[in-house]
Amino acid sequence: MGLSRMLSGAVAASSVALALGACSSSGEPGGTAQDFTGGYTLVSFAQGTPAGVVDVPGATGTATLTATHYDVSLSIPVGGGFPPIDVTDQGTYSATGTATSGTFTQQSTVDPSLQYTGTYSFNAGTSQLTLDTTAQGVRTVIVLQRT
Numbered sequence: 001m002g003l004s005r006m007l008s009g010a011v012a013a014s015s016v017a018l019a020l021g022a023c024s025s026s027g028e029p030g031g032t033a034q035d036f037t038g039g040y041t042l043v044s045f046a047q048g049t050p051a052g053v054v055d056v057p058g059a060t061g062t063a064t065l066t067a068t069h070y071d072v073s074l075s076i077p078v079g080g081g082f083p084p085i086d087v088t089d090q091g092t093y094s095a096t097g098t099a100t101s102g103t104f105t106q107q108s109t110v111d112p113s114l115q116y117t118g119t120y121s122f123n124a125g126t127s128q129l130t131l132d133t134t135a136q137g138v139r140t141v142i143v144l145q146r147t
Helices: 003-021
Strands: 038-049 052-055 060-065 069-076 085-097 101-108 115-123 128-135 138-146
Touching: 038 069, 052 138, 101 128
Parallel strands: none
Antiparallel strands: 038 052, 038 060, 038 138, 060 069, 069 085, 085 101, 101 115, 115 128, 128 138
């Protein structure tokens, strides 16, 4: 994956991580607004196409979520002697579903052209939030651990 592609992906990933973080929305039939407010650390980061993603080992980051906003900071290793790509993003989001899964949309306020759509799942036993989103043809899957 090229450096510019990784950068666009890292931006997508950071936005995605935050987007679902604190779900609040009115909703889609059969679902209710979810609230994942809190602090999170990045467990894993994967990126690719809608057909599949590749894990990016060594990615680190944090996210802070409120009921409707997110703030995320990620460091994505690129390899090949290049320094990691550091990404920060903020924005708003909405999520609808159950306490364990649902759908969401997210809008970056750092780059208004980036809008993400996808799904979330939350495991109450492990306090892990998984976000699987796509923006501009780039699919990103992020797992966050509530701290």
